[in-house]
Amino acid sequence: MKTTATVPEIARRNGVIRNGSRVVPEEVPIAFSYGGSTHAVMMGTPADLEDFAIGFSLTEGIISSVAEIEEILVLDEGRGLDVQITLADDKEDALRARRRHMAGPVGCGLCGIESIDQAMRIVPNVSTIAMPLSPRDITAAMAGLNSAQPLHAETRAVHGAGFYVPGQGLIAVREDVGRHNALDKLAGAVIRQNGRGADGIVVVTSRISVEMVQKTAILGAAVLVAISAPTALAIRTAEEAGMTLVALTRGEDFEVFARSDRVLVGVVSDVA
Structure with missing residues (x-):
């Protein structure tokens, strides 16, 4: 499926109204099916x-390693895509048990869960990962992500997620209309490149919700950098996991909300 469409528009610029056209991103239902049964349906970019x-x-805890996936097939169902995933036998059995109490598939940031306890799951602890960063690393990661999003440059309507390795720069970038989807795609890209979350930082063009912290920790990264602000729960979850949260990254400016020792070196000045 195409990732964009060109649509007519009427635009007002500098007090003048003109007819024109604009490129917008496509958004389609994407079903994830395991063992022939649909587990979740997400609205996302078909790429x-x-x-x-x-x-x-x-990131949803269905597998712990890519080796547990035997095959992936993408079927075009006309109005959407069905991504059929074949797991190793033991993982299929575990997922079948997990689905037993589900009312039906869901499409959200927390998929395939049926209790508050699962929503508030304990994430991996990344406190022992050193990952020393200079302020320049933080600003370079965000600047690099902003310039490495061709779909957003064309449409101004999608989120991006990147994986930045100090000394190397961005080694992977993925885009999607959904911020969770972009981060999931990034996690898959890093794994397929035989990368390790502990070797770099995750940078995103969105706010930091608790799900973004959970997914970053599951990837194994100790630093999450965002262009927007975090929620209070995201900060508490990051602190429990030993993760560094850097938010409101604009130009040379940013704010650190957890584990600042990885980023800020020296004396921090308090300005009244």
């Missing part, structure tokens, strides 16, 4: 679907 399938399966 990088194998990365999406791997990253989603990992």
Whole structure:
């Protein structure tokens, strides 16, 4: 499926109204099916679907390693896409048990869960990962992500997620209309490149919700950098996981909300 469409528009610029056209991103239902049964349906951008399938399966706790996926097939169902994922036998059995109490598939940031306890799951602890960063690393990561989003440059309507390795720069970037989807796609891309979350930082063009912290920790990264602000729950979850949260990253400016020791070196000045 195409990732964009050109649509007519009427635009007002500098007090003048003109007819024109604009490129907008496509958004389609993307179903994830395991063992022939639909587990979740997400609304997303029809691109990088194998990365999406791997990253989603990992960050939702369905697999712990890409080796547990035997095959991925993408079927065009006309109005949407069905991503059929074949798991190793033991993982299929575990997922079948997990689905037993589900009322039906869901499409959200927290997929395939049926209790508050699962929503508030304990995430991996990344406190022992050193990952020393200079302020320049933070600003370079965000600047690099902003310039490495061709779909957003064309449409101004999608989120991006990137994986930045100090000394190397961005080694992977993925885009989607959904911020969770972009991060899942990124996780899949990093894994498929035999990368390790502990070797770099995750940078996103969205706010930091608790799900973004959970998915980053599951990837194994100790630093999450965002262009917008975090929620209070995201900060508490990051603190429990030993993760560094850097938010409101604009130009040379940013704010650190957890584990600042990885980023800020020296004396921090208080300005009244």
